[in-house]
Amino acid sequence: MDKALTFKHLFGPVPSRRFGRSLGVDLTPFKTCSLDCVFCQLGRTTLKTMERKEYVPVNEVVEEMDKWMRHHPGEASYITLAGSGEPTLHSRFGEIIEFAREYPKTPVALLTNGTTLHLPEVRLAASRADVVKITLSAWDQKSFKSIHRPQSNLKFKQVLEGEQLLREEFQGDIWMEVVILKGINSERDDVLRIAEIARSIRPDRIHLNTCVRPPAEDFASPVSHELLSELAGLFEPCAEVITEFRPDSSSTFTDNETAILDILRRRPCTAQEMAKLFGMHLNEVAKHLGRLTRTSAVQVRSGKHDKYYFVQNAKGNKNG
Secondary structure, X not given: OOOOOOOOOEEEEEEXXXXXXXXXXXXXXXXXXXXXXXXXXXXXXXXXXXXXXXXXXXXXXXXXXXXXXXXXXXXXXXXXXXXXXXXHHEOOHHHHHHHHOOOXXXXXXXXXXXXXXXXXXXXXXXXXXXXXXXXXXXXXXXXXXXXXXXXXXXXXXXXXXXXXXXXXXXXXXXXXEXXXXXXXXXXXXXHHHHHHHHHHHOOOEEEEEOOOOOOOOOOOOOOOHHHHHHHHOOOOOOOEEOOOOOOOXXXXXXXXHHHHXXXXXXXXXXXXXXXXXXXXXXXXXXXHHHHHXXXXXXXXXXXXXXXXXXXXXXXXXXXX
């Protein structure tokens, strides 16, 4: 993000494994969501709700998007409605998509958990996007509650019907993300159940994923790349195994990682503290921490209310 410009509702562009250089549009306060997924990279949901309203002013979002696009034409691969919670909870998200479509060279993607798609007005608004990415990691109500910990009135059948109706009405691309967690939904029979449901939605692309960044819960463990590759053929179309984005060594992304390592050598920090310190969106920080923890450059420990990141045996931080 251009340091000369300040934004409240935009972040990035950040490197995305599916969307290239993704300019994020955040439409809800932090962790305002209909789900509390055990694998969420942003931590536990602080406001679990199905209430739809104008959480952030549309005019502010539109002004920021216009400013960014005028200063950075062609620099984003996608404009993505995503961020700190479920974007379709914003009652006017369709208007924001409509404005973004005024920049025809940059496609618009909506990243949704699908929990509001049973509402006709939500499907109509979603249909303005070029790509709608939905989630399917469960196969019945029990697994849905275990993995996604939904708002109390939400039913898996309702979410599934909404996603099926979107397929009937939407002419753009539907991409589906399936998150596989070790010992939770990684058994072949469970994945076969998910794959059967996926066929009823008929997505254009299926992305098979696992925890690549520190999750909300320690028990949400990743599976191997090899297992994901074995399971990919169970889906129709054959699923794509998502691999981590590897930025060029000269990129700002790498510079940011260097800065994060520098501060963690001095003292442990939470992801939220680092986001505030560096003026980055929490999604950006999560991407860095995902890479750094997988390479063991950074370690993580769970505190009473949060996760703390540190560099082992760093000066002044020998005890982690």
